[in-house]
Amino acid sequence: MSLRVVQPGILSLLQDGGRTGQHRIGLTNGGPLDREAFDYCNLLLGNAKNCTALEVSFGGLHLQAQVDTYICVTGARLPLRINGKEQPQWEVLAVAAGDDIHLEFAQRGCRAYLGVADGFVIPASFGSTATVMRENIGGLRGDKLHAGDELPCPVVTSRKNLYLAPERQPHYSSEITVRVIPGYQQHHFNRLQQRRFFSRPYTVSERCDRMGYRLEGPAIECDIEGILSEGICFGAIQIPADGQPIVLLNDRQTIGGYPKIGSALSLDTARLAQLTPGGTVHFAPITPHGAHNALHLAQSFARRQPLLERHP
Amino acid sequence: MEIHSAGEDAIIVYLGHATSPEVAARVQAAVTAVTRALGPDLVDLVPSYASLLIIYDPLQTDHLSVSHRVRAALQSLQAADMDAGRTVVLPVYYAPESGEDLEALAGNAGLSIEEVIALHSGSEYRVYAIGFAPGFAYLGQVDERIAAPRLATPRQKVPRGAVAIADRQTAVYPATSPGGWNLIGRCPTRMFDPDASPTMPVNVGDRVRFEAISREKFLTLGGELG
Numbered sequence: 001m002s003l004r005v006v007q008p009g010i011l012s013l014l015q016d017g018g019r020t021g022q023h024r025i026g027l028t029n030g031g032p033l034d035r036e037a038f039d040y041c042n043l044l045l046g047n048a049k050n051c052t053a054l055e056v057s058f059g060g061l062h063l064q065a066q067v068d069t070y071i072c073v074t075g076a077r078l079p080l081r082i083n084g085k086e087q088p089q090w091e092v093l094a095v096a097a098g099d100d101i102h103l104e105f106a107q108r109g110c111r112a113y114l115g116v117a118d119g120f121v122i123p124a125s126f127g128s129t130a131t132v133m134r135e136n137i138g139g140l141r142g143d144k145l146h147a148g149d150e151l152p153c154p155v156v157t158s159r160k161n162l163y164l165a166p167e168r169q170p171h172y173s174s175e176i177t178v179r180v181i182p183g184y185q186q187h188h189f190n191r192l193q194q195r196r197f198f199s200r201p202y203t204v205s206e207r208c209d210r211m212g213y214r215l216e217g218p219a220i221e222c223d224i225e226g227i228l229s230e231g232i233c234f235g236a237i238q239i240p241a242d243g244q245p246i247v248l249l250n251d252r253q254t255i256g257g258y259p260k261i262g263s264a265l266s267l268d269t270a271r272l273a274q275l276t277p278g279g280t281v282h283f284a285p286i287t288p289h290g291a292h293n294a295l296h297l298a299q300s301f302a303r304r305q306p307l308l309e310r311h312p
Numbered sequence: 313m314e315i316h317s318a319g320e321d322a323i324i325v326y327l328g329h330a331t332s333p334e335v336a337a338r339v340q341a342a343v344t345a346v347t348r349a350l351g352p353d354l355v356d357l358v359p360s361y362a363s364l365l366i367i368y369d370p371l372q373t374d375h376l377s378v379s380h381r382v383r384a385a386l387q388s389l390q391a392a393d394m395d396a397g398r399t400v401v402l403p404v405y406y407a408p409e410s411g412e413d414l415e416a417l418a419g420n421a422g423l424s425i426e427e428v429i430a431l432h433s434g435s436e437y438r439v440y441a442i443g444f445a446p447g448f449a450y451l452g453q454v455d456e457r458i459a460a461p462r463l464a465t466p467r468q469k470v471p472r473g474a475v476a477i478a479d480r481q482t483a484v485y486p487a488t489s490p491g492g493w494n495l496i497g498r499c500p501t502r503m504f505d506p507d508a509s510p511t512m513p514v515n516v517g518d519r520v521r522f523e524a525i526s527r528e529k530f531l532t533l534g535g536e537l538g
Contacts, residue, residue: 023358023367025504025512026446125506135446136487137506184316184324228331229441229450231358231365233322255360255443263319288375291320295370 001067002150003116009060009103014120014139014151017050019128023254029234030130030138031250033210033273034111035266036170036302037075041115044072044092044162044307051119052129054151056112059105063114063151065095070117070159076109076172076274091163091310109172109274117156132251134211161310168305175280176271178247180237180262181291185227188259189239193220197261197283202245204272204279210251212238213272215281219243222259229257235264247272265291267298313386315379321355321370323379325386328362331452335362336438340397340517341389349385350378359516360441361450397517402484404433404475404522405530406497410537411475413494417460431455432475432496433522437482439514447486447504447512451520454482466492473498473535475522486512500535 005012015038018031032038032055042051054061059078073080073089080087081102087093089112095101103112122129122139131139140149186194202217220243231254232238238246238258247264249272264272265286272281286294314326327342328335339359346366347354353373358365368378406429408415418428437451444450459480467490470476474485476493485491486504499522504512514520525533 020355020367023356023365024442024516026442026444026448137446181317181319184318228329228361228363229443230324230360230363231322231443233319233324233365233367235319253444254358255441263322265320288317288320292370292374295320299371 001155002152003063003101004066005145005147005149005151006064006100007060007062008145008147008149009056009058011057012061012145013055013057013131013133014052014122014129014145015055015131016052016129018130018250019126019132019138022126023231026254027126027135027137028132028252028254029250030128030132032111032113033250034075034113034270036270037111038113039302040090040164041072041074041113042119044074044090044164045070045115045117046159046162047115047117047119051115052122053113053115053119054145056103056114058110059103059112061103061114061145063101065097065099065101066150067153067155068094068096069153069156070094071101071114073103073112073114075112076106078106078112079104088163090169092159092161094159094161110276111273116153117159118154121152121154134251161312162307163310164305165308172271172274174275174278175282176268176275177282177284178268178272179265179286179291179294180283181265181288182285183237183260183262185259186261188222188224189220189261190223193222194261196220197245198285202281202283204275204277204281205244206277208275208277210249212246212248212252213275214244214246216244220245220261224259226257227259229255232256232260233263235266235269236260237262237264249273265294267294315383317375317379318365322365322367323375323382325364325366325382326362327364331361331440333438336440336517338389339364342386343516345385345389346382349381353378358443360443397515397519399436399519399521400514401521401523402499402501402513403525403529403533404497404499405525405527405535406432406475407527410498410530411496413463414496417458417477417494417496420460421458423457428458428496429524431458432477432482433524437520439516439518439520442512442516445486445489449483449503449512449514451482453480456480460494462492463494466490470495471498473500475499498530498535498537500530500533
């Protein structure tokens with residue numbers, strides 16, 4: 001009982017909420033780059049939080065259902081077809097054994113999430129199914145999907161056809177603002193450098209992946225080249241010698257020695273990870289207190305979002 | 313001691329500013345104290361040379377509460393006994409066939425290969441940090457006479473078990489990976505095995521000694537060349 005992979009697409013990874021408590025042996029977090037879209041996928045399906053789903057980067061995925069179940073696709077806007085017929089995203093859809101499911105190439109944003117009722121059934125490694133290819137851990141064989149893979153999932157015969165109203169779905173713009181908590185190493189960046197960082201636009205470079213997004217723009221000078229290696233938190237913004245910022249994401253290394261100008265808010269890195277090379281990023285400072293407020297507000301907003309039910 | 317907010321879900325504590333066994337012992341003691349003080353609010357910890365990154369759940373608590381509790385817990389911190397932690401012995405087959413940079417490193421240092429081996433296996437090292445890759449333990453500090461800068465061009469493929477030196481640090485590569493450290497030998501002990509318990513033979517704060525072994529013993533212990 002599974003969904004069978006006919007075409008894996010460019011980069012399709014099994015992900016749950018991510019791996020925690022394992023930094024001490026050098027394991028990073030993994031998990032969905034766009035947590036908002038991932039959470040909606042499970043919420044609409046009536047799944048428990050953090051059930052294992054697929055993160056489909058850039059699209060190109062073709063699955064064939066071997067089981068009757070329900071799926072939901074959220075995140076990047078892309079043509080979704082079941083047996084050739086276009087279907088809506090952000091909506092629970094019934095599929096039957098034998099159905100072909102196509103996620104074509106993303107048109108807006110680049111990370112889509114395909115969830116299944118009750119989640120994919122994958123054995124956990126170090127407490128999580130999150131695939132981190134750099135570590136060869138999680139998912140199937142620690143690797144991305146390949147043609148012929150079977151994604152185990154149970155038969156599910158009843159689910160509400162919930163959907164999120166189109167006007168409530170996230171809009172993936174190619175120009176975003178990322179809120180940043182200025183870092184404890186900011187005294188190594190003089191006021192001019194800090195003003196430059198927070199006032200000039202940056203462009204997403206070709207070197208952007210699950211480890212981090214490298215940006216291009218006005219170089220930021222730092223009065224030190226490196227620091228004694230220390231732990232790196234999610235969202236940390238490193239400034240290497242060339243002055244071009246790198247926003248570190250889910251698959252980052254856990255320790256490093258580049259100076260950091262600050263740390264990005266996770267609500268905004270979710271949108272950053274939807275950008276493709278050429279996208280525009282503005283940085284805006286926020287206090288730690290403001291960051292906590294933003295997280296609580298986002299959670300309370302998500303709780304109040306009405307999920308509508310479609311009756312046939 | 314300094315405590316700073318590091319991000320939306322993290323604070324960082326500095327227990328010193330340089331690499332030393334004393335600072336490492338304080339970091340080690342802080343791991344225990346912080347784990348106890350934060351209980352279920354603690355999500356993850358990254359101990360390193362002179363710092364401790366503390367990750368918490370920002371929907372359950374906030375940086376002020378976490379900083380306050382960490383400060384209180386570390387106020388009365390006694391540095392862990394310098395002799396605390398285990399001593400782990402790792403066997404190493406040192407030879408040009410197992411360590412491609414051994415001859416060059418000896419030549420640059422003006423030492424014989426035997427002298428390099430004696431200096432590397434004659435010191436006791438401390439596990440200062442684990443990171444870079446799963447199971448990659450940074451050990452320090454090697455004798456200044458055999459300290460060597462990273463290679464100008466990193467290798468695409470360093471084999472699992474390679475014993476290497478970069479500046480005054482040494483390490484055993486836990487898996488085949490790219491790497492720019494100077495290779496001097498090969499260790500048959502698995503440094504990271506997801507299916508083993510424990511996953512790693514060492515923890516941060518442990519001490520490590522290297523023991524020179526013959527080619528034959530290396531192969532008997534399951535080591536692989538090539």
